[in-house]
Amino acid sequence: MPDVPAVIASPRARALALCALLLAALYAVAALAPLPYTVMQPGITADTLGKYRGVQVIAISGRPVRQTTGQLRMTTIEATPPGERISLLHALAAWPDPDRAVVPSEAVYPAGRSVRQVDLQNTAEMRQSQDAATAAALHHLGLQPDQVKVTLHLADVGGPSAGLLFTLGIIDKLAGDGSGGDLTGGRVIAGTGTIDSAGRVGPVGGVALKTQAAARDGATVFLVPRAECSEAKVNTPKGLRLIPVDTLDGTLASLAALRSGGRLPTC
Template identity: 65%
Template sequence: MSSLPRRPLVLGLCAVVVLALLAVAAFVRLPFTIMYPGITVNTLGVYDGQRVITITGHPLRQTSGELRMVTIAATPPQDSISIGAALRAWPNPSEAVVPRAAVYPAGQSVAQVNAQDQQEMNQSQQAATTAALNHLKLSPDKVKVGLSLADVGGPSAGLLFTLGIIDELDGNGTGKPGAAGDLTNGAVVAGTGEIDDSGQVSQVGGVALKTKAAARDGATVFLVPQAECADAEAGLPKGLRLVPVTSLDDALSALTALQTGVGAVPACS
């Protein structure tokens, strides 16, 4: 009686082992997180039942259009992703697989990360208020600005906060509330960028995902820190115009040129 050929038997055993390893690997959790486009919020509007910007001590304008700050979201640290999830997300231009420590630093709890994000948001709001009032030559002793954006952290909304304050107080005019036109010309403008007291805008990261959030929510113009042009152009959604800026003055000049058709509008490329 003849025995079974050894080669098919060995191949069969190898196949079983490989399948077993793949089955185990599918459930192995990796030290990575998946980032994706988050919410956008109109700084001229209402979020979570409250106006994002409240101002007292100065006449306000009735604005139109939208000035949307944008965010990115990430899988929570307790949801470390599987190999399968990573492989599915890797080629997706609307997702980014990054080391978990890049979002949740080692040695910090989720509460500590959230507290740090909130502190950065508070500092960003203070800088935005200072930059806006300095630009309009208004005294912070007389004009009080409140900014409310629950459950959103980090410094990247600074530029859009500043533009929102200016639009509500003055639009694109020179200190005559009610007489000036909107910064947006009725359009949906989105953007990102940290701002300091002097109005300088710096990069914040994640713009390739933020542009997708902006386009999803109707934006046609996206203000981006100039240093992040290359990242913003990667997978840029159709119909979204990038406008690079390095300062508040850059952003205001570009928006005025877009509205009036007078003057050059900068481009990334």
């Protein structure tokens, strides 16, 4: 049998093969290298009328507390932990997903601030939000802080965005709709928004992800700060009704219209 001649690659072919290997290695490094971005996604929701991790979210003493039906669910978003940078592959997979958002890490974890500092700020904002929510609810009900004690428990959740839902929960537990019924009308209602002691509702961010969390946990109505209607309408889950709000009184009026089948504002 005649010998089969060996195939000897030319210098040009060897150079091209080496370049291809180097290029593939560079692509692999780029795809796996950590990026200064964070992936955000729908987080937990919690019923302010019920318990969270076995603890009553709203505890009231000094006044009778009503037995309520329905739910008032505050909503959250989750972010990639600060020490866990995402890769290009991770980012490309998350970008088209309506349940996730890719944002610069500094938007969540400001440069120069430690994780502990961010956590402390979020905790302080949550406490301030709880105080404002209690003040707004008691003012609406004509009660003084020395007449009733309200304690809010929501472990491991920071930031001010649960203010509106805390206020509604306190009012529902103490007075309901004023005629013996519930604010919710038995529905699962979710929402977000800051609130101040005067009852003004403010925007919070991440609304498009919070609507996903709300629908996932059974809500059919979502209370959204009016200034964030446009964001809330992006990929709104099917069957979730958006109700814009900007004050506590306006929110209560909308809930009354919802219970009675009246006309409701829309985004």
